[in-house]
Amino acid sequence: MTGTALASPSVACAVDKEAPVLRERGQREVFCGLTGIIWLHRKIQDAFFLVVGSRTCAHLIQSAAGVMIFAEPRFATAIMGEKDLAGLTDANEELDRAVEKLLARRPDIKLLFLVGSCPSEVIKLDLSRAAERLSATHAPDVRVLNYSGSGIETTFTQGEDACLAAMVPTFPAEPADSEKSLMVVGTLPDVVEDQFRRLFDELGIESMQFLPPRHSTEPPTVGKNTRFLLAQPFLAETARALEERGAERIAAPFPFGAEGTTSWLRAAANEWQVSRERFAAVTETKRRRAELSLERYRDRLNGQRIFFFPDSQLEIPMARFLSRELGMELIEVGTPYLHRHHLADELSMLPETVVLSEGQDVERQLDRCRSAKPDLVVCGLGLANPLETEGLATKWSIELLFTPTHGYEQAGDLAELFARPLRRREKLRV
Amino acid sequence: MELTLWTYEGPPHVGAMRIATAMKDVHYVLHAPQGDTYADLLFTMIERLPDRPPVTYTTFEARDLGGDTAEIFKNAVAEAYDRFQPRAILVGASCTAELIQDDPGGLGRALGLPIPVVPLELPAYQRKENWGTAETFYQIVRAFAGANAPEAGTERPPRPADKRASCNILGATALGFRHRDDVREISGLLRRMGVEINVTAPLGARPADIARLGEADFNVVLYPETAGLAATWLERTFRQPSTKTVPIGVGATREFIDEVLELAGLDSARLPDDELTRLPWFSRSVDSTYLTGKRVFVFGDATHVAAAARVAQHELGFSVVGLGTYTREYAREVRAVAEELGLEALITDDYLEVEATIKELQPELVLGTQMERHIAKRLGISCAVISAPVHVQDFPARYSPQMGFEGANVLFDDWVHPLMMGLEEHLLGMFREDFEFNDHSVPSHLANAGSVQSAPDLEQQMVTSPAAGETAISGVWSLEAEEELRKIPFFVRGKARRNTEKFAAMNHVDVITVETLYDAKAHFGR
Numbered sequence: 001m002t003g004t005a006l007a008s009p010s011v012a013c014a015v016d017k018e019a020p021v022l023r024e025r026g027q028r029e030v031f032c033g034l035t036g037i038i039w040l041h042r043k044i045q046d047a048f049f050l051v052v053g054s055r056t057c058a059h060l061i062q063s064a065a066g067v068m069i070f071a072e073p074r075f076a077t078a079i080m081g082e083k084d085l086a087g088l089t090d091a092n093e094e095l096d097r098a099v100e101k102l103l104a105r106r107p108d109i110k111l112l113f114l115v116g117s118c119p120s121e122v123i124k125l126d127l128s129r130a131a132e133r134l135s136a137t138h139a140p141d142v143r144v145l146n147y148s149g150s151g152i153e154t155t156f157t158q159g160e161d162a163c164l165a166a167m168v169p170t171f172p173a174e175p176a177d178s179e180k181s182l183m184v185v186g187t188l189p190d191v192v193e194d195q196f197r198r199l200f201d202e203l204g205i206e207s208m209q210f211l212p213p214r215h216s217t218e219p220p221t222v223g224k225n226t227r228f229l230l231a232q233p234f235l236a237e238t239a240r241a242l243e244e245r246g247a248e249r250i251a252a253p254f255p256f257g258a259e260g261t262t263s264w265l266r267a268a269a270n271e272w273q274v275s276r277e278r279f280a281a282v283t284e285t286k287r288r289r290a291e292l293s294l295e296r297y298r299d300r301l302n303g304q305r306i307f308f309f310p311d312s313q314l315e316i317p318m319a320r321f322l323s324r325e326l327g328m329e330l331i332e333v334g335t336p337y338l339h340r341h342h343l344a345d346e347l348s349m350l351p352e353t354v355v356l357s358e359g360q361d362v363e364r365q366l367d368r369c370r371s372a373k374p375d376l377v378v379c380g381l382g383l384a385n386p387l388e389t390e391g392l393a394t395k396w397s398i399e400l401l402f403t404p405t406h407g408y409e410q411a412g413d414l415a416e417l418f419a420r421p422l423r424r425r426e427k428l429r430v
Numbered sequence: 431m432e433l434t435l436w437t438y439e440g441p442p443h444v445g446a447m448r449i450a451t452a453m454k455d456v457h458y459v460l461h462a463p464q465g466d467t468y469a470d471l472l473f474t475m476i477e478r479l480p481d482r483p484p485v486t487y488t489t490f491e492a493r494d495l496g497g498d499t500a501e502i503f504k505n506a507v508a509e510a511y512d513r514f515q516p517r518a519i520l521v522g523a524s525c526t527a528e529l530i531q532d533d534p535g536g537l538g539r540a541l542g543l544p545i546p547v548v549p550l551e552l553p554a555y556q557r558k559e560n561w562g563t564a565e566t567f568y569q570i571v572r573a574f575a576g577a578n579a580p581e582a583g584t585e586r587p588p589r590p591a592d593k594r595a596s597c598n599i600l601g602a603t604a605l606g607f608r609h610r611d612d613v614r615e616i617s618g619l620l621r622r623m624g625v626e627i628n629v630t631a632p633l634g635a636r637p638a639d640i641a642r643l644g645e646a647d648f649n650v651v652l653y654p655e656t657a658g659l660a661a662t663w664l665e666r667t668f669r670q671p672s673t674k675t676v677p678i679g680v681g682a683t684r685e686f687i688d689e690v691l692e693l694a695g696l697d698s699a700r701l702p703d704d705e706l707t708r709l710p711w712f713s714r715s716v717d718s719t720y721l722t723g724k725r726v727f728v729f730g731d732a733t734h735v736a737a738a739a740r741v742a743q744h745e746l747g748f749s750v751v752g753l754g755t756y757t758r759e760y761a762r763e764v765r766a767v768a769e770e771l772g773l774e775a776l777i778t779d780d781y782l783e784v785e786a787t788i789k790e791l792q793p794e795l796v797l798g799t800q801m802e803r804h805i806a807k808r809l810g811i812s813c814a815v816i817s818a819p820v821h822v823q824d825f826p827a828r829y830s831p832q833m834g835f836e837g838a839n840v841l842f843d844d845w846v847h848p849l850m851m852g853l854e855e856h857l858l859g860m861f862r863e864d865f866e867f868n869d870h871s872v873p874s875h876l877a878n879a880g881s882v883q884s885a886p887d888l889e890q891q892m893v894t895s896p897a898a899g900e901t902a903i904s905g906v907w908s909l910e911a912e913e914e915l916r917k918i919p920f921f922v923r924g925k926a927r928r929n930t931e932k933f934a935a936m937n938h939v940d941v942i943t944v945e946t947l948y949d950a951k952a953h954f955g956r
Binding site: 026027028029030031032033034035052054055056058059060062063064072073075076077078079080081082084085091094095097098101102118119121122123150151152153155363380381382383384385386388389 | 431432433434435436437439440441443444463464465466467468469470471472474475476478479480481482486487488489490491492495506509513524525526529530553554555556558
């Protein structure tokens with residue numbers, strides 16, 4: 001984790017080599033990593049997520065998910081009671097029993113994640129040992145893995161990072177003599193995966209895989225011939241785990257907007273030495289189409305001032321896209337963590353005047369936001385309506401995770417997410 | 431360890447937030463890890479409150495655990511006081527902070543703030559949201575009203591003859607099901623009866639108002655789950671009696687009025703006779719005949735379930751076929767209601783158990799919470815929400831109380847509306863082979879495309895796979911009988927199948943024929 005750990009809420013202004021970053025430590029108005037289960041459990045269709053935690057954890061997931069949108073979810077919480085706190089032996093036995101009950105109910109489950117929470121970590125319940133034990137019991141039908149989605153360890157999207165990182169060591173090794181293969185890392189909607197697959201195929205990169213896989217029984221292979229592209233900016237641990245298996249990251253900006261998508265695809269094309277002509281032939285029409293789709297929003301968004309509260313770590317790529325492709329003016333771009341290495345290309349594309357902030361003291365940040373009077377504020381669900389009450393237009397950041405936003409065909413939809421709150425305010429006469 | 435898919439109640443500190451958010455000039459400093467701020471969205475998104483809840487979280491992280499988390503907490507309290515200038519601060523811990531044992535109460539007091547600091551001990555691994563709500567309200571009442579308590583054993587002086595009777599209205603919180611509208615409805619009713627309202631709490635109350643609670647002659651307890659504990663203490667300390675009837679439904683509202691008249695020492699002449707309820711006439715009108723005996727399942731918090739069972743059974747003429755609650759604290763009361771109806775109450779907070787019960791009973795209407803709405807949707811059964819937990823659509827823009835006479839009007843509309851309308855139901859039964867108007871049709875006044883597909887799918891599932899225990903006792907269906915069964919409207923088909931199989935088992939019929947089907951129909955009635 002980056003940032004200076006200060007005992008008390010305070011502001012520290014650190015001047016980095018590259019760009020100054022405002023670092024704060026105070027109340028963080030963010031989700032914990034458990035939230036990622038909401039999209040992960042739909043993506044990996046034979047996986048089940050069992051949070052080992054408290055009633056708060058169960059309440060968080062169902063509240064963040066908009067309460068029960070799915071018929072029967074592939075997640076649940078094993079809620080710890082007093083007895084579990086009293087003795088860890090009991091807690092382990094209880095956990096085994098809960099897993100047994102769960103697997104009896106859902107025989108279709110092939111991969112079970114035990115997800116650590118704040119209370120399970122504070123009482124030092126060792127879920128990796130529990131996962132090993134349960135894997136042995138339920139092999140070969142079910143594999144059991146564990147990761148932490150706790151708020152003390154993870155912020156919002158870091159839960160996905162921890163989950164994917166936990167899967168990497170289980171992937172089969174690719175044969176040593178295999179050809180160079182591409183892995184796209186980060187949960188993408190199926191429709192976006194299909195679009196990317198077609199693009200890479202047209203570029204002649206035939207051997208390609210996605211992480212996470214749609215089914216745990218069809219895991220990607222990994223080895224020293226694997227090159228991976230991150231599709232999301234919050235996957236530090238997953239990247240590290242892949243690198244440990246010999247895979248190499250292809251540095252690139254993230255595939256948001258026409259420019260971002262082109263640069264992202266080009267990074268892979270360069271790695272495969274795709275000719276300039278072929279790259280243009282494959283991408284040109286689609287890039288133009290994406291630009292055309294953005295054209296519609298440029299008038300509306302150009303010159304509008306935007307303020308980002310930290311939330312998903314998508315803030316910096318979004319800020320880059322909005323400032324370069326739509327002409328928005330960046331006031332403050334907050335991010336829960338700033339991963340300079342993975343974001344190097346993104347950071348170099350931001351205007352020099354941008355104020356970056358890392359971590360949060362929500363009250364002070366709200367003060368800055370109010371005095372800056374931005375045209376649009378990107379923030380979490382807890383802050384959106386209160387800011388609207390104060391007269392500020394807001395965009396909930398969680399929508400950036402819940403809607404298809406990557407790639408050429410979604411560039412216009414992404415712009416629409418930011419334009420809609422502004423258009424709506426113009427439209428309303430009440 | 432308890433395996434849970436969905437939970438009816440949040441943790442107890444969310445209960446405390448419901449009190450703090452309902453009140454004014456109160457701030458709650460919660461020792462909690464990063465991520466627990468999710469609870470803000472319950473209020474800003476689900477209830478659509480325009481302001482952030484008055485809650486400061488310490489949001490500690492792993493790196494803080496090795497250091498001084500107590501210091502972080504103290505700073506958070508001090509900063510919250512400086513910034514928000516509340517008249518009282520509540521301090522407490524969420525589940526994780528409870529484990530690190532920093533003693534928020536002691537730390538908060540040690541700061542020597544010029545305002546009262548109320549420590550909340552809400553054991554997160556034993557208790558739940560409603561308990562937290564009740565306990566927090568009780569602690570606040572003790573802290574602020576306690577100072578004005580008469581000496582123990584003092585009799586309450588009689589009310590001066592020239593002073594009007596007054597009461598407090600207790601129990602309404604933030605995030606409560608229709609609490610805002612119930613308070614308005616009951617306040618109006620009490621005023622029209624000539625009763626003064628001293629304080630409404632916690633909703634809208636300041637600490638200074640809580641201090642004045644003892645001045646009222648009696649308390650109106652709208653929601654025993656949240657205000658019961660405080661009301662008991664007030665009764666003991668100030669000799670203030672409380673109302674026992676929750677005024678949901680016409681009968682209960684009338685009883686409530688009688689109770690208030692008695693407590694306020696008023697005669698009934700003071701009540702204007704133009705109090706308007708349409709429920710009795712609507713229920714007696716001929717169009718409502720089709721409501722007779724509709725099978726209803728009721729589930730939710732204890733207060734709403736007990737009231738709903740009575741209204742459903744006696745004021746709408748439904749048949750309550752099952753009821754239950756997730757409020758274990760009031761299980762006894764709900765069991766008593768069930769017993770009166772010849773039923774056994776389902777006391778559980780296990781969503782799956784409730785689902786299994788509904789599946790088995792196959793009611794025509796479910797009165798439940800947001801959870802039961804989803805269960806009912808999956809099973810293709812009509813549903814109306816009567817209790818928390820609720821979703822954004824259960825905070826309607828319009829005035830929509832559950833209590834009092836207007837509340838009874840709302841109940842009629844909300845519970846009858848999801849059902850198939852009278853004559854339409856008959857036409858469906860008669861002309862079920864009409865290609866545009868068949869089993870797959872939803873009620874014509876409900877344009878809900880989703881249920882067009884889900885209802886028959888589910889019914890299929892229910893018909894072809896009866897509960898495991900029943901297969902053993904049922905005879906084998908002949909092809910003709912299966913075909914005949916399919917002609918029965920889908921919303922009663924499951925029940926017809928069950929009854930027929932039960933009848934077959936009782937009479938040792940091995941093969942169920944068309945005759946068995948009609949024998950069973952004659953035996954059981956519809």
